[in-house]
Amino acid sequence: MGDIFSNLGLGFGVVFQFVQWTPAFLGGASIPIPVNILLCLIGALVGTLVGVLPGIGTIATVAMLLPITFGLPPVGALIMLAGIYYGAQYGGSTTSILVNIPGEAGSVVTALDGFQMAKRGRAGPALAIAAIGSFFAGCVATVLIALLGAPLTKIALAFGPAEYFSLMVLGLIFAVVLAKGSVLKAIAMIVMGLLLSMVGSDIETGASRMAFNIPELADGLGFATLAMGLFGFAEIIRNLDAGGETDRKLVQEKVSGLMPTRQDLKETTPAILRGTVLGSILGILPGGGAVIASFAAYTLEKKVAKDPSRFGHGEIRGVAAPESANNAAAQTSFIPLLTLGIPPNAVMALMVGAMTIHGIVPGPQVMQKQPELVWGMIASMWVGNLMLLIINLPLVGIWVRLLRVPYRLMFPSIVVFCCIGIYSVNNAPTDVMIAGAFGLIGYWLIKHDFEPAPLLLGMVLGPLMEENLRRALLISRGDWSVFLTRPLSAVLMAIAAALLILAVLPSLRKKRDEVFVESEN
Amino acid sequence: MNASPGHAPVKSIMPKWVRNPQEFVGGIALMAIAVFALWASSDLQGMRGFSFGAGTAPRMFGFLLLGLGALITVVGVVTEGPHLAKYHWRGPFFVTIAILTFAFTIRSMGMIFAAMAAFLIAACGSPETRWTETLIVAVCLTAFCALLFPYALGLPLQLLPTFMIR
Numbered sequence: 014m015g016d017i018f019s020n021l022g023l024g025f026g027v028v029f030q031f032v033q034w035t036p037a038f039l040g041g042a043s044i045p046i047p048v049n050i051l052l053c054l055i056g057a058l059v060g061t062l063v064g065v066l067p068g069i070g071t072i073a074t075v076a077m078l079l080p081i082t083f084g085l086p087p088v089g090a091l092i093m094l095a096g097i098y099y100g101a102q103y104g105g106s107t108t109s110i111l112v113n114i115p116g117e118a119g120s121v122v123t124a125l126d127g128f129q130m131a132k133r134g135r136a137g138p139a140l141a142i143a144a145i146g147s148f149f150a151g152c153v154a155t156v157l158i159a160l161l162g163a164p165l166t167k168i169a170l171a172f173g174p175a176e177y178f179s180l181m182v183l184g185l186i187f188a189v190v191l192a193k194g195s196v197l198k199a200i201a202m203i204v205m206g207l208l209l210s211m212v213g214s215d216i217e218t219g220a221s222r223m224a225f226n227i228p229e230l231a232d233g234l235g236f237a238t239l240a241m242g243l244f245g246f247a248e249i250i251r252n253l254d255a256g257g258e259t260d261r262k263l264v265q266e267k268v269s270g271l272m273p274t275r276q277d278l279k280e281t282t283p284a285i286l287r288g289t290v291l292g293s294i295l296g297i298l299p300g301g302g303a304v305i306a307s308f309a310a311y312t313l314e315k316k317v318a319k320d321p322s323r324f325g326h327g328e329i330r331g332v333a334a335p336e337s338a339n340n341a342a343a344q345t346s347f348i349p350l351l352t353l354g355i356p357p358n359a360v361m362a363l364m365v366g367a368m369t370i371h372g373i374v375p376g377p378q379v380m381q382k383q384p385e386l387v388w389g390m391i392a393s394m395w396v397g398n399l400m401l402l403i404i405n406l407p408l409v410g411i412w413v414r415l416l417r418v419p420y421r422l423m424f425p426s427i428v429v430f431c432c433i434g435i436y437s438v439n440n441a442p443t444d445v446m447i448a449g450a451f452g453l454i455g456y457w458l459i460k461h462d463f464e465p466a467p468l469l470l471g472m473v474l475g476p477l478m479e480e481n482l483r484r485a486l487l488i489s490r491g492d493w494s495v496f497l498t499r500p501l502s503a504v505l506m507a508i509a510a511a512l513l514i515l516a517v518l519p520s521l522r523k524k525r526d527e528v529f530v531e532s533e534n
Numbered sequence: 535m536n537a538s539p540g541h542a543p544v545k546s547i548m549p550k551w552v553r554n555p556q557e558f559v560g561g562i563a564l565m566a567i568a569v570f571a572l573w574a575s576s577d578l579q580g581m582r583g584f585s586f587g588a589g590t591a592p593r594m595f596g597f598l599l600l601g602l603g604a605l606i607t608v609v610g611v612v613t614e615g616p617h618l619a620k621y622h623w624r625g626p627f628f629v630t631i632a633i634l635t636f637a638f639t640i641r642s643m644g645m646i647f648a649a650m651a652a653f654l655i656a657a658c659g660s661p662e663t664r665w666t667e668t669l670i671v672a673v674c675l676t677a678f679c680a681l682l683f684p685y686a687l688g689l690p691l692q693l694l695p696t697f698m699i700r
Contacts, residue, residue, distance in 0.1 A: 080683075204599045208567075424660065
């Protein structure tokens with residue numbers, strides 16, 4: 014217990030750190046400024062700002078905003094990125110409540126009841142409940158990360174290469190099973206991501222692989238480049254198809270009366286609690302994340318409700334539960350990343366990319382060698398949630414105005430912003446072209462119902478998987494049974510196999526599709 | 535919705551026994567990618583005893599993708615599914631041109647020119663573009679980026695064309 018408090022203490026110490034700023038114009042006088050809090054605030058604000066723009070999901074937002082953290086020291090950059098991440102999440106729910114265009118998959122469910130509430134002039138309470146639920150879930154998740162962080166790190170240190178490989182296989186299988194759509198196609202996307210990650214030089218022999226003597230490919234495909242292509246450019250192109258303006262019906266009523274009534278609070282408290290628990294669990298699971306959490310929470314709420322028919326017609330619990338769940342999951346999905354070094358979903362994969370750019374390799378070693386970084390980030394999550402609660406409600410008016418910006422002006426801006434961002438990673442024009450190519454590939458994938466998110470996950474896990482596979486086989490002298498003879502590895506593999514079989518079984522698949530479909534109707 | 539010119543023939547190309555064209559074409563494309571990757575990594579060294587060579591993993595995943603692609607293609611034949619989605623050429627075309635223009639001009643012409651050009655070309659991608667407001671927004675965004683990236687974020691970006699600096 015003592016450990017946890019000292020760790021959290023360390024974290025809050027980092028977050029509330031003051032840096033003496035001595036500008037020349039003050040003639041030697043220095044002003045203490047809380048840099049990390051400011052970065053957290055800016056991150057949350059900018060994240061919300063971009064997340065609010067319809068048609069831009071969380072992954073695209075984080076990818077687009079990656080470059081603005083490059084110039085910062087690692088701790089500050091991570092704190093800001095985390096801020097951007099939950100800012101984007103919150104922004105997504107704002108759009109779905111006000112315009113019925115979910116910015117991201119996670120808030121599709123929020124749009125169901127949230128938009129109905131908005132149409133009846135109850136947008137204020139819907140937004141407020143979303144914020145309150147998110148904040149509560151965020152508090153619980155922060156404590157959970159602090160509790161689980163240290164013990165999981167200890168387990169991770171006992172892992173050998175075989176266990177790591179099996180764990181990654183399990184994670185990828187989980188990602189496939191918990192995702193929407195065809196299992197087969199999702200696996201294919203992961204393998205394609207793994208293949209793409211092989212481009213560049215081989216870690217052990219240094220041989221150039223599939224790089225075709227193009228110097229820019231010698232170091233491999235840039236992660237940020239790929240993400241911005243697949244999620245930024247591809248989304249833009251697809252939205253242009255949809256015709257942008259036609260289906261944007263903004264709630265015209267003024268957003269007034271923010272506070273939910275006492276009755277609302279009474280109704281939503283259990284929903285928020287259930288959502289938080291469900292979201293926390295689904296977030297920790299490898300492959301889990303915000304999307305599945307919000308769908309599952311909505312389905313659960315509908316199941317326990319006395320009168321399920323009210324859902325879809327402006328039921329406030331249909332906003333509270335998924336919003337709490339997706340925020341809880343968004344945060345607990347940091348647990349596998351920070352303790353095991355394995356990103357459980359595409360957004361976390363982006364975080365790995367960001368950390369690598371700053372020279373940090375996430376995993377148990379970071380937890381031990383740079384505790385201020387990890388705990389600072391964890392503490393900043395709580396602070397960030399608090400800020401979102403405080404700043405967002407008064408700023409709803411501004412977000413509404415942002416929503417009125419027509420798409421015809423927004424999309425060229427995003428194109429330019431992404432271009433500059435990609436270029437600034439390496440100062441390489443080739444990167445911009447590669448991103449453009451992946452934009453077209455992403456558009457094609459969307460048209461054929463392939464999800465690009467598993468591809469990103471495979472891309473990040475590729476080098477790790479290959480390295481551990483090689484090591485495991487080297488240690489076992491080429492014996493493939495090592496994955497089944499080492500007990501821990503065998504258990505992980507068995508779970509993965511069982512999951513895969515279950516997912517393909519018709520009865521469970523029907524159930525899984527039900528979770529997604531039912532909440533959409 | 536304006537149907538793209540290439541759309542109608544695509545539908546008729548598909549023989550009748552392909553009942554799920556989306557999966558069928560997707561699977562074949564994946565197989566093509568896998569074959570390409572296998573070809574690209576064919577010059578790499580394979581297994582040496584029980585240690586992996588540089589080419590072992592790419593080949594392994596290449597064959598895996600080939601198999602998965604084949605499976606998806608089979609699914610495309612045996613299941614019922616939606617027709618190929620409509621492709622529109624205008625959006626993808628202009629956005630791609632804008633990206634390429636940016637990539638080719640950023641080094642020599644600097645960020646201000648590249649950003650303006652990319653913005654205006656990308657704007658052609660939507661039939662709803664109105665030029666006066668687009669021009670105003672383009673100028674504002676370029677100015678904003680010119681302040682944000684080099685000054686506020688301290689990233690080394692060249693703003694002006696090379697010939698103007700010298």
